[in-house]
Amino acid sequence: MERKSAAGSIRNKERSKKKFLDAVGKILKTKGYAALKINDIAATAGVDKKMIYTYFGGMDGLMDEYVRSQDYWVKVTSEEVEKMKPLADDGGRAFIETMLLSQFDYVYTNKEAQKLLLWSISEPRKSLKKLIDTQEENGEYIFKLMMESHFKDNMEVYRSIMAIMVSGLYYLNMFASVNGSIFCGIDVNTPEGRKNIKKAVSFMVDQTYENLNDQQEE
Known part of the structure; x- marks a missing residue:
């Protein structure tokens, strides 16, 4: 059961990270880079903004991963x-x-x-x-x-x-x-x-x- 729980946690983390990355892309395409604010990204992703710090270490880390992906x-x-x-x-x-x-x-x-x-x-x-x-x-x-x-x-x-x-x-x-x-x-x-x-x-x-x-x- 513990293994399944750990695997589920990893999958949830990856899903949430993808939601943040997708949100950055969506805002960038529709509103431009000036609209890339942490609250707006979290709202578009539908994930608590605290997770940006947990998964990426902050806004810079999120942007680093996003630009590498594109x-x-x-x-x-x-x-x-x-x-x-x-x-x-x-x-x-x-x-x-x-x-x-x-x-x-x-x-x-x-x-x-x-x-x-x-x-x-x-x-x-x-x-x-x-x-x-x-x-x-x-x-x-x-x-x-x-x-x-x-x-x-x-x-x-x-x-x-x-x-x-x-x-x-x-x-x-x-x-x-x-x-x-x-x-x-x-x-x-x-x-x-x-x-x-x-x-x-x-x-x-x-x-x-x-x-x-x-x-x-x-």
């Missing part, structure tokens, strides 16, 4: 990358193309991720700084594992190209969601428009690898 690049951990190590033989070419295209789709379909991106450039907050630091740590691991030995002296150029591509794809999705879907004549909210953006991503990845490789061979 950001695309935070989920690309070193453990996940290790599983893809065979792809490193091409200098990470196939890997980075897949990641960029997946990021493009993930942010488009995840309104909470879009709100997090807007929040991260609008307001300083510890949990958001941790998000950015984790993104950088994961990105650095990928660069060192797959690309650094491949590009050598051209690595800084490669990093700069990737910075432009990642941020550009983020912006296109947020722009299409908030203020309109037409950007440079491409409707980012249509299947055809998104298909063309993806073709452009593949083209830019190909050109990056081909041109930087040619420079190294000269």
Whole structure:
């Protein structure tokens, strides 16, 4: 009976934690980050606000766990990358193309991720700084594992190209969601428009690898 009671307590804790995390997402999507107050989160979750301190250690802990659950690049951990190590033989070419295209789709379909991106450039907050630091740590691991030995002296150029591509794809999705879907004549909210953006991503990845490789061979 004690084992069942302990198991039930764990399940209740996980359910309550999920309710809090879902509540953060709901408020973020409908009212924006300025409305993320502890009383409102507890009311939306239908759980006593004291449990936020019990389960997360407070508001910052809750926000830390929430942002980790939503950001695309935070989920690309070193453990996940290790599983893809065979792809490193091409200098990470196939890997980075897949990641960029997946990021493009993930942010488009995840309104909470879009709100997090807007929040991260609008307001300083510890949990958001941790998000950015984790993104950088994961990105650095990928660069060192797959690309650094491949590009050598051209690595800084490669990093700069990737910075432009990642941020550009983020912006296109947020722009299409908030203020309109037409950007440079491409409707980012249509299947055809998104298909063309993806073709452009593949083209830019190909050109990056081909041109930087040619420079190294000269």
